[in-house]
Amino acid sequence: EAQVTQNPRYLITVTGKKLTVTCSQNMNHEYMSWYRQDPGLGLRQIYYSMNVEVTDKGDVPEGYKVSRKEKRNFPLILESPSPNQTSLYFCASSPTSEGTQYFGPGTRLLVL
Amino acid sequence: QQQVKQSPQSLIVQKGGISIINCAYENTAFDYFPWYQQFPGKGPALLIAIRPDVSEKKEGRFTISFNKSAKQFSLHIMDSQPGDSATYFCAASENSGNTPLVFGKGTRLSVIA
Numbered sequence: 738e739a740q741v742t743q744n745p746r747y748l749i750t751v752t753g754k755k756l757t758v759t760c761s762q763n764m765n766h767e768y769m770s771w772y773r774q775d776p777g778l779g780l781r782q783i784y785y786s787m788n789v790e791v792t793d794k795g796d797v798p799e800g801y802k803v804s805r806k807e808k809r810n811f812p813l814i815l816e817s818p819s820p821n822q823t824s825l826y827f828c829a830s831s832p833t834s835e836g837t838q839y840f841g842p843g844t845r846l847l848v849l
Numbered sequence: 850q851q852q853v854k855q856s857p858q859s860l861i862v863q864k865g866g867i868s869i870i871n872c873a874y875e876n877t878a879f880d881y882f883p884w885y886q887q888f889p890g891k892g893p894a895l896l897i898a899i900r901p902d903v904s905e906k907k908e909g910r911f912t913i914s915f916n917k918s919a920k921q922f923s924l925h926i927m928d929s930q931p932g933d934s935a936t937y938f939c940a941a942s943e944n945s946g947n948t949p950l951v952f953g954k955g956t957r958l959s960v961i962a
Binding site: 782829835839842 | 858893894938943950955
């Protein structure tokens with residue numbers, strides 16, 4: 738089944754404790770992206786990647802890191818999480834940047 | 850600067866009625882306009898999309914209307930059903946360049962019986 742998977746789905750952590758949210762797609766898509774969704778603010782792009790080893794900042798990159806060492810994986814790294822990073826995070830992939838994006842199921846993060 | 854402005858933020862419609870969600874954009878280079886539907890606890894999924902060479906696209910009860918001169922596009926849901934209750938996002942992108950999809954802030958639709 739073609740899909741985007743994210744892990745973990747739910748995470749509670751404390752301020753300053755490094756965490757990684759994994760994202761993997763099995764559709765051989767070139768483009769991958771991370772979004773955060775907050776009430777009243779919609780989907781805001783954090784980082785995106787056009788291809789392996791190519792990443793770029795989205796609208797809200799502060800406090801986040803990403804890497805794209807393999808085509809299928811695009812992990813999101815929070816080196817020192819803060820409470821304002823409490824949010825619902827979505828990973829997405831698509832054949833190209835402007836094409837249909839396929840979203841993962843989301844990761845709900847709470848930073849205390 | 851918000852590149853795609855979506856309204857209303859929330860919408861309540863009676864079962865059987867027409868739901869209308871509007872979006873406006875500024876970037877005249879945008880040439881791909883999708884709508885995504887998101888149910889609670891799920892990721893968004895593509896619902897319907899349009900390119901500016903047509904003014905309207907219909908898929909079942911869902912229709913996109915596109916007005917290039919006004920730089921506006923809208924989603925119409927005919928015969929709205931409780932199962933349509935979800936958050937809807939409009940989006941836009943440039944087909945010719947390597948620029949990411951830009952999303953509106955979303956509209957939470959509730960269809961009541």
